[in-house]
Amino acid sequence: MIRYILTLFFVLTVVVTSAQRRITPVEIPGKSGSAAVADSVATEAKPDNLVETTDMSGHTVLVDTISGVEYRDTILTQAPKLVYPRFEAVSVGVNVWDPLLRCFGQKYGLIGFWGELSIHNWIKPVVEAGLGQAEMTPDNGNYTYKSSVAPYFKVGLNYNFLYNSDTAYSVYAGLRYGISNFGFEVTDVTINQGYWGDDMMINVPSQRATVGYVEAVVGLKVLIFSNFYIGWDIRMHSIVHQSNLQYGEPWYIPGYGTRTTPFSASLSVSYTLPFHKRKQVDTDSK
Helix, strand or coil, rough: CHHHHHHHHHHHHHCCCCCCCCCCCCCCCCCCHHHHHHHHHHHCCCCCCCCEEECCCCCCCECCCCCEEEEEEECCCCCCCCCCCCEEEEEEEEEEEHHHHHHHHCCECEEEEEEEEEEEECCCEEEEEEEEEEEECCCCCCCECCCEEEEEEEEEEEEEEECCCCCCCCEEEEEEEEEEEEEEEEEEEEEEECCCCCCEEEEEEEEEEEEEEEEEEEEEEEEEEECCCEEEEEEEEEEECCCCCCCCCCCEEEEECCCCCCCEEEEEEEEEEECCCCCCCCCCCC
16 A cells, blocks of 8 residues: 555656756747747747647746757746745644544544644645544454554645635645554453364453554545634555564554554544635636
8 A cells, every 4th residue: 555655656746847847948940049939929920840838837838849849938937926925824623533433333543633834825734643542342252452542643744736726725635654652452352162162261462562654635624614614534544664563463553543444534623823814816817
């Protein structure tokens, strides 16, 4: 699973890097350099083999369809400006997903809290902290798994795709690294001795583990009233390192969930403190 997450991150990095590469000028007969491009763009009398396009930064790019040479215009066009200031807002929230599910019978999880700094309403560093605990006996009742209350911590970034839109809405993707140190034990393990033997019951000694993991996140956050928001997200995660344990691996990891499930979710209620007055962005004028 970690291989798929890292592959996705590598592909996104290559796309962004390629959009910002240095490009060699196109030579137009009779003129050279930026003068040729300026005349061509101004008069719209471009040779038939030149195609005009725009890169991800908003600059005009002329492409020679015969030679494949490109010219990125840095004079006539400017990159689109970010609508919001550098330090736009700070948010704090509580993840109520696990408390709600425990009301419906889930046997693990407690609660989580997070804080987020909004940079241009675009890149948003995030820290998370919370508590996790588990006590579960399967339907056949042949053991009981117990994990004591333990903290977890996460750090990461969110990327808001609607960074120049109204801050009442955001659609984002992000990455997290999480870690937790916790104790767990397995008790009342029933071992069947066969047809003529009596069942034997044992307890696995208590162990302590440290587990680190990564998460890929996609989510949505909307304003409900004043500066209060509600948000949902889905997370795909994978363990990257853990302690060497003598009596098996933990079934539940605080902040991660059960190790047998590659996905989890969150439902958060948050409050945002803006550093500037919230703007109603006119998307038609951009």
